[in-house]
Amino acid sequence: MTCSCGLCGGIFTMFHSGFVAEINQYPDVHCPTCKLEYDKSKTSIACLECGKAKTYSLYWYKMKGMSTPKYCSKVCKAAKEPTKKPSRSRPWQKVVYLAIEAAKQPDGWSLLASVGNKFKQIDPTFSAKDHAANLMELLRSLPNVEIRENAVAPGVAANYSARLK
Incomplete structure (x- = not known):
């Protein structure tokens, strides 16, 4: 054969x-x-997580162009790999607060359209869509920003306002 x-x-x-x-x-x-x-070329290599030894052929890994495993199973690898936590750092948050304050009306509320315009004046490179689906979603993601819907006639697009809590 x-x-x-x-x-x-x-x-x-x-x-x-x-x-x-x-x-x-x-x-x-x-x-x-x-x-x-x-x-x-068979060699026993201890798992970095549990210490259990497993036999590997160094020649096989060399011919395949791979490095020998450091963990004995996917379970051990998952236990050892650090889970990535979402970063709480939001450098753009300051721009959001500045824009809301700059667009503030006498009643303390800022129209979202005005807030969007102030963003472009404060930082022309800033785009809300880089951080959320739209400006309203971006503002809703911030715990100390309050959003309200302004009452308008039926059939007319709603206006939204925001303010800092």
């Missing part, structure tokens, strides 16, 4: 019974040279 080595890509012949035995022992078929190197 003609086979192709899973590591070096070389073509070699093998009896069918040898092929079956090879498949039972290894995840892929290797030529005699690679099989010898594969077996010779």
Whole structure:
């Protein structure tokens, strides 16, 4: 039977019974040279999380161009990997507060259209859509900004105002 080595890509012949035995022992078929190197380079490496040793073939990882695993399973890797917490730092928050204050009317409320215009005056590169779906969603994401809907006639688009709490 003609086979192709899973590591070096070389073509070699093998009896069918040898092929079956090879498949039972290894995840892929290797030529005699690679099989010898594969077996010779087996090394036990301890998991960084649980310390459990697992045997790996350094030759296999070298031929595949990969580094040897540091964890024995996905469970250990997930336990060791730090979970990323969302950053609470919002450098654009100051621009939002300045725009609301600059657009403030005598009643203490700022129309959202005016707030958007003030954004462009304060920082021409600022875009609310970089941080939220629209300006209202951006303002709603801030805990100390209050938004209200201004009453208008039926069938007319609503006006919204914002103020700092």
